Amino acid sequence: MIRSQFLVERQDIDPVAFFREKGLRVTHQRVEIFREIAESREHPSAETIFEGVRRRMPSLSMDTVYRTLATLEELGLVMRLTHPRGGARYDSMAITHHHFICLECGEIMDCFAASGEAPLLEELTDRVSAVRSVHVEIRGLCSHCHHTSNHNLPLMGES
Amino acid sequence: MIRSQFLVERQDIDPVAFFREKGLRVTHQRVEIFREIAESREHPSAETIFEGVRRRMPSLSMDTVYRTLATLEELGLVMRLTHPRGGARYDSMAITHHHFICLECGEIMDCFAASGEAPLLEELTDRVSAVRSVHVEIRGLCSHCHHTSNHNLPLMGES
DNA sequence: GTGTTTAATAAGAAATATTCCTATTAACGA
DNA sequence: TCGTTAATAGGAATATTTCTTATTAAACAC
Numbered sequence: 001m002i003r004s005q006f007l008v009e010r011q012d013i014d015p016v017a018f019f020r021e022k023g024l025r026v027t028h029q030r031v032e033i034f035r036e037i038a039e040s041r042e043h044p045s046a047e048t049i050f051e052g053v054r055r056r057m058p059s060l061s062m063d064t065v066y067r068t069l070a071t072l073e074e075l076g077l078v079m080r081l082t083h084p085r086g087g088a089r090y091d092s093m094a095i096t097h098h099h100f101i102c103l104e105c106g107e108i109m110d111c112f113a114a115s116g117e118a119p120l121l122e123e124l125t126d127r128v129s130a131v132r133s134v135h136v137e138i139r140g141l142c143s144h145c146h147h148t149s150n151h152n153l154p155l156m157g158e159s
Numbered sequence: 160m161i162r163s164q165f166l167v168e169r170q171d172i173d174p175v176a177f178f179r180e181k182g183l184r185v186t187h188q189r190v191e192i193f194r195e196i197a198e199s200r201e202h203p204s205a206e207t208i209f210e211g212v213r214r215r216m217p218s219l220s221m222d223t224v225y226r227t228l229a230t231l232e233e234l235g236l237v238m239r240l241t242h243p244r245g246g247a248r249y250d251s252m253a254i255t256h257h258h259f260i261c262l263e264c265g266e267i268m269d270c271f272a273a274s275g276e277a278p279l280l281e282e283l284t285d286r287v288s289a290v291r292s293v294h295v296e297i298r299g300l301c302s303h304c305h306h307t308s309n310h311n312l313p314l315m316g317e318s
Numbered sequence: 319g320t321g322t323t324t325a326a327t328a329a330g331a332a333a334t335a336t337t338c339c340t341a342t343t344a345a346c347g348a
Numbered sequence: 349t350c351g352t353t354a355a356t357a358g359g360a361a362t363a364t365t366t367c368t369t370a371t372t373a374a375a376c377a378c
Contacts, residue, residue, distance in 0.1 A: 061356065
């Protein structure tokens with residue numbers, strides 16, 4: 001049986017050492033893109049990341065941003081999130097955490113506290129071999145939207 | 160404090176009654192698109208849904224597929240998933256469940272069993288008002304890929 | 319049933335988002 | 349410092365999603 005705890009921390013990642021360790025070339029682009037995400041608190045889109053890094057590195061191309069984001073995601077340093085309003089958003093996963101997304105305004109909030117266990121994968125035992133990450137995504141209404149907008153969303157606990 | 164159980168079932172949805180109840184017109188397109196997803200076990204893309212329904216309804220347009228999927232998602236009947244290999248995938252959420260996604264081949268498996276509770280939202284109490292859904296997404300390697308490919312993914316439990 | 323109202327659709331254009339192609343650059347090991 | 353080659357820039361190509369507008373068909377009143 002595969003059973004995964006939610007809380008798995010990892011932090012203080014030095015991108016230079018990390019890339020080197022993985023046998024990847026330590027390019028300015030990779031380091032800067034990693035930093036841009038690690039230092040952001042805003043779950044930026046690829047476009048936002050591009051604009052942010054390009055200020056320091058005018059030759060940067062969009063292709064490099066996407067390629068690097070894919071690399072970082074594969075390494076487990078970054079997570080791609082589906083945003084209710086189209087387009088992908090990216091978030092540093094140097095520290096394991098989860099997300100709350102407001103269905104009204106689209107704001108994404110980090111949720112570091114975690115308790116309990118992941119869904120048991122017993123029913124998938126013969127089909128699943130290794131767990132890489134467990135991510136909980138909670139959707140609902142943030143306080144602001146709950147009070148200001150007349151929403152019509154079915155909520156948990158209601159019929 | 161907001162605390163949400165994972166397991167919240169809902170099933171046997173009659174799309175006609177459901178749309179009517181919500182004050183939405185019961186169009187052939189809506190009913191057929193809903194059925195296509197509800198009967199699929201394959202987490203189809205918008206394109207796949209389009210092709211499937213168009214066999215029965217040749218005049219269907221892609222725009223209607225996207226529009227209807229957005230409506231169904233808003234009603235909580237359908238969930239949009241980010242697929243590792245670009246593009247969105249859709250899944251019927253008539254019965255609450257979770258997902259395992261293989262990072263190698265991209266296969267998505269349903270995971271109905273669930274235990275534990277969602278991450279505590281205590282830290283977000285003042286920012287979050289209402290929970291609409293709790294979804295757990297587990298990533299890793301399916302048995303097939305774990306045994307056949309030489310993967311280089313950091314896995315949970317390893318350093 | 320018939321007519322009226324208007325939400326929903328089809329069609330294709332437009333806007334976005336993402337990936338691909340190729341020549342060039344620069345990281346790294348010798 | 350030099351050679352090798354992974355990685356990048358630039359732009360084209362593709363894919364995905366949304367928008368615009370005329371048309372259609374649900375829903376409802378009669």
